[in-house]
Amino acid sequence: MLTQLYLIPTPIGNLEDVTLRALRILKEVDVILAEDTRTSGKLLKHYDINKPLRSYHIFNEHKAVASLVQTMQEGKVMALMSDAGTPSISDPGFLLVRECLANGIQIECLPGATAFVPALVKSGLPSDKFIFEGFLPHKKGRQTRLEGISDEDRTVVLYESPHRLVKCLDQLIRHCGEERQASVSRELTKMHEETVNGTLKELKEHFDKGPIKGEIVIVLHGK
Template sequence: MNQHPKMDIYASTLYVVPTPIGNLQDITWRALSILQGVDLIAAEDTRHTGLLLKYFSINARLFALYDYNEQQKTSILLKKMKDGQSIALVCDAGTPLINDPGYHLVRCCHATGIRVVPLPGACAAITALSAAGLPSDRFCYEGFLPSKRKARLNSLQALAHEPRTLIFYESPHRLLESIKDMVIVWGPMRYVVLARELTKTWETIYGAPIEKIFAWIQGDDMRRRGEIVLIVEGYCEQGDKLPSQVLRTLSLLLNELPLKKAAVLAAQIYGLKKNTLYRYALNRQQKI
């Protein structure tokens, strides 16, 4: 593992280098060659990156570049590259700039004519999407929801009718609160896939309607630990696709029963998915 092919490194170039999100064997030969060959590695956490480099027996100079110093330190890195040095940009895990530092540096490189070379590699959002079993031809990456509840509810409301599959990152200590707010804004039947600790020993991928996901997480504290990605089914207006007799039955049931129970009963009567009927009834109720 210590021997990997060497590649040509361009002077005055910024390399954007993804690193593993868990399993160290997921790093590419090209990434190892770049990390070995550049003049400097700009890292989100030099201690964390140092452990990765040590594992692969790579000796390299490290430069700390994180959210709170990126604006200040970018000019230093730009000067080094203008003077001919090559630099690799890495984050703690996954692809730089995806909810990690680097945007300002990359933007300034383009503005000043410095070459930017991106490497393909690990990304938790795409890894989770590939295993979620939800539509992946069109998706919307939203990163972390706001930490303040009012802002979080507003964000969820703005996405209530987004038809694309939604991708969120979430922290363990806010997971239940975020899912609870999803139930409030989107209703309990929207399908969600929770992917945690991807590529690691305790990797878990579990999908269910939001309310069931909430109960499942509450059932075991381990299910809210680690790195978490939420893949959420996009909004789908099903009313035009439902037979008229189904809509009439659902309408009659809604006059007598709570929305969720009416949707479940109508689904049982006609052998349809309760999620479909619930979404239609919820949307109809909101328009009244």
């Protein structure tokens, strides 16, 4: 069966991390769906890929899914790419995949970049069993999730924005204790990549000192 939708992981920072297969498929498909056409456009321009771009993001995915499925049923081959990382991992993708499967459309997901994997591996914390929580809710349900995390035996992986990192560390201290071991990685694969390991108290003290930039991955030792 002909693949109609390709899920294409994209570099989380360093453009050299894209795979040769991803570049080939991006050159072959009819349409590229991009979370942000400006961000994806930089990668495509860097590798001289000129294909029609369509926006597909959290604000339009519910409305766009039906027409995209119909377009693929009519024979068009599409590729979905996130701004960075693998589609559907804390990024749009799940709804489109679900509808494609429901309509008998063949899907292929390429292996590639996902921020939590290098952060987990270089944290020095157990990686044989872990749970990925992604972004915690900002308000409703946040306390419940934090309580669940505090009792989790497996290593926990979280995503967080730079301006909420210190607050998140403070909340983890209240729920898990200041001596719980953890790791914070930011700017992965970029020039100013940083990973700091230590207790939650030590991490909060470190990041209290100045402005924080870049996407954040927190890796927390299990209970």
